[in-house]
Each structure stands twice: as structure tokens, then as C-alpha cells.
Amino acid sequence: MSTNTMVVAEKQLEKQKKHSEFFKKFKRQRPILMLLIPGVLWYIIFKYVPMLFAFNAFTDYGTRAEVSFIGLENFRQLFSSPGFWGAFRNTLIISFLNLVFYFPLPIILALLMNELIFTKLKRLVQFIVYIPHFFSWVVVGAIFTMVLAPNDGIVNQIITSLGGESIYFMADESWFRWVLVGSYMWRDVGYGTIIYIATISTIDVQLYDAATVDGAGYWQKMWYITLPSLKGTIATVLLLTVARILLIFEQVLVMYIPPVYSVSEVLTTYSYTEGILNGNIGYATAVSLFTAVISSILVIGCNKISKKFLGESII
């Protein structure tokens, strides 16, 4: 019994010690903690409080003077609305096209740039391809409108000079999604590439030397050394891509015009139109919430898959 009380007393002492250590640390770090306040407040107000406003999805905010709780009514309306399903479908199709046609491109480009032996050309290419990433979607949209213009655009002048018929890409339902994918590529492929190039530059040169001694050729080195070293980066980029896949927004908002709404209205633009332009806040929040939930599921799923196959989780 006496040993028992001893142990208890000792534990208490330890606890007290830990407590006082914590307070000492807290006191010592107070000036630093003060510096955190503005930033943390900003995060709470602009990143976490909006999550509380997601509650509006269960109200009729915006449609009547008095806001009342209406349960799942917005979601019922949502799932029976052709506008919503159209937007959902467009989001999936455009995201899928981006994933298939855009995603592998920076990896391929990085590998090719790494193999480029003409130093001056390499520098020139590296200087040029990142430029568009720093342009706004408005500028990119304007450039594509010009290049693809039906009369005096360079693309259509080439088509007509080859005997084809001029295509009004920006207003053509069968072409507009490709315009979105193409402009996304044009703007961001260089930026995507640089991330992989940065990773490639961290590969230990000795690996290549050793492989050379063992008689490995160019392709073998690319396949067995360069590509595997990009695995982690590819997984991270894929996760970030998937996390934003349903959130494609500004590009569409800037580039679409009424004739192509039917093929390019996505969840975010739909929510924006319903909420901010039509004032139906409750319903639009329901759209946002639905998008956020599906997005989170995708991210968690992706992270699990990465854990399984790469042995490390990304987040």
C-alpha cells in the first residue's frame, strides 16, 4: 500500500512538473505565440468559418425574408434538377479529359527536357514554357479567343487554306470542352514540368554512373532510375489534382459563353450562378456542400491508395 501511494505521489509530482514545464515554456514563448494571432485569426475567419456557413445548405436562405430550417429540401430539389445533373456530368467529363490528356504531359515533357543535350536550346525552352502559367485566365481566354477566332484567327486561316471549313471553336458545343483542355495545357504544362525537373535534379548522379558501368543504356536509365524517382512527386501532384478536380472554376467562368453553357456549366459555375447571380443562397450552398463532400471522399481515397501502393501517405 505504501508503495502504491508512493507511485501515485510520484506520478502527481511528475504531472505537476510537466505542467509547470508547460507553463514555463508558454511564458517563454508568449511573444512568439502573440505573433501567431493575426495569421491564425485569418485562417479561422476565411478558411474555417466558411465551413460553418455551409449550414445554409439546410435552410431557405435567400428565397424568403425570414430564414428557416428546411432540412434536406435543397438536396431533394438538387437531385431532381436537370441543371444540377448537367453540371455534374460536365464537371466529370472535363475533369476526366484533363486527367487523361493533361496529367501525363508534364511528366513526358520533363523526361524529354532532361534528355535534351543542346544546352542553349534547353535554357530557351525552359525560359519560354513557364510564361503562360503567370497569366490570368482572362488573358489566356483572350489569347484563345484571338487564335481560334472564326475569321481572322490563325487556326481557322490554316484550316481554310487547307480546304477545310472554318470552325467557331469558342461557341461550338462539340469543340468547346477541347478548348478548355487545350487552354489548360497551354497555360500550365510548363509549370507542371518544372516540378518534375526539380525532382529529377535531386537524383544522385552516382546512380547513373553506376548504371553506366553496369552497361545500362539511355532508355534503361530513364526507365529504372529517373522514372521511379518521380514516383512520390507524381503521387503528390495526382492527389492535389484530384483534390481540385471538381473545383474547376475560374477557367470556365472566364471562357464560356451562352451557346456552350450546356457542355461546360460545371458544379462551381452552377453554384455561383444560382447563389450569387440568382440569390438562391441556400440551394447554391447545397451544391457547394455536395461538391466539397465528394471532393473529400476523392482525396481520402487517393491518399489510401497511395499508402497502399507507395507505402507512404501524402497528407
Next chain:
Amino acid sequence: MKRMNSGPVGYVSVGRKIFNISNAVFLFIVSMVVLIPLLMVIVTSLSPDAVVAREEYVLIPRGITFDNYIRIFKSGYMSAFINSILVTVAATAVSMLLTVVMGYAMAQKDLIGKKFLIRFVVATMVLDAGIIPFYMVVKNLGLIDSYLALIIPAAISTYNLILMKNYISSIPTSIIEAARIDGCSELGILFKIVLPISIPIIAAITLFYAVSHWNSYLNVVIFINDSSKYTLQVLLRQLVYQSESAISSASALNNFKMAVMIMTMIPVLILYPFIQKYFISGIMLGSVKE
């Protein structure tokens, strides 16, 4: 470069030579696909009306005039340009202040609740409540139609914050500890000791923020209703797409549109060599995981 050579020194197989040349040609074409539209914008913006009215694309200048830019200086686009500059400068300053101070605090080695704090910040890169709740917050703060709505809600980029934190973490603690023992205040340490060593990352992040504030479109459209407060991005969108949705209506000629476009790109083009310089190092620093 040397490491890519295999086989006996100096020997390159024919197949490899063909690959090298076609690779070079391919990458050259890729860069031209990026460059040619930009050249067209520049050349068209400098073309006289008569050339543009012929309805052909212009790649090689046929007469140079600055008329379009003079027209801009006399029009409403100029005040939008000034709005854009003022908002960008103010927003970048606020962004830097918040990011540097928070980044410095987060970089402390034994900070209380550090793990939680990092998660709290990084989680926002994936979790996103969506545009409407975000709009509601700004509206409830009474910021609609105020320039503050373009400055504060977009003030911190988590990516830049993490870059800043990682860079400061890499500064030897002994320097900071020494100053602390000398009785220097935390803000004093930050501004007198940490910032001077962190010039490269500060330059990089300032450029990133400036570009993103300059390019901001969505927030202006959502938060600003008063058209006299519009920035150049919004006016460019209107100029280009008004004529697009009403094809036949009398619209501005292409050369004027391209001149407005150049005005919308000019800060980015001027800063680009610097952005490029810091870009790679920024990403390299960012890849340092903690």
C-alpha cells in the same frame, strides 16, 4: 549533361543521334506554340487599324503605331489599370506582412502545438467550403464593394506560408538564440536578423503574391458591384467577350483589344525574368518536407 552519356566515351549511336535531334525539334515546336500567340498579341497591338481590318492574323508587323496605347491612356481602361496597380501593391504588402510574421512564428523549433498548427494550416489546402460560404463571410464582414474585399480574404496563400516557414526553419538556431539572449524582441529578431538572411525567399514570395493579386478575377467579380472599382482583368474579360456573344455588333478592333491585353500582361512580362529566376528555387525549397 555528362551523366546522360553512356557507352564508350565520345561514342553516340545513330539511333541516339536521331532521338536527340527529333527531341530538340519537338521541344522547339512546343516553345513556339507558347511563344507565337504572344508575339501575335504584341504585333497586333502595334498595328494600325487598316492592317487589322483586313481580317487576317498578323505575325509580321506591317506598319507600327502606338495609337492603340494612346487610346487606352485616354479611356476608362486607364483608371482600371491604376485600380489594378493600387490593389496589387496593397494586397501584396498585407500578404507579405501576414506571411512573414506567421511563417517566422511557425518556424520555431519547439513551438507549443506546432504539429496541430501545421495540420490546421495544411488542411485548408484540401478542405474547401466552396464559393458561396466564402462569399457569405465576406458579405457579413461588410466588405462588399470595398477594396478590402480584394486585399484581406486572399491575403495568405498556404503554399507561400509553408515555403516561408521552411526557409526560416533552415536558419541556424544559434543566431536567433544569441539575439534572444541579448534581449532582442521577437519582432526585432524577425526584422533585423531573420529577414536580411531570407531575402531570396522573400523576393520569391513577393513575386508570387504580386502575380496572383494582379491576376485576380473571381474575387473582383464576386465582391465588387461598383464598376468604377473594377480592375483591368474584369474590363478585359468584358471587352473580349462582349463582342464574342454579339458577333455582329460594332465592336472594338482587334488591335485595341490586344493593346488592352498587353496592358493586362505587362507587369507579369516585366517581372517574368525575376519570377523565372526564383521559381525553380522556390519549388525546390517547397519540396523540403517536414
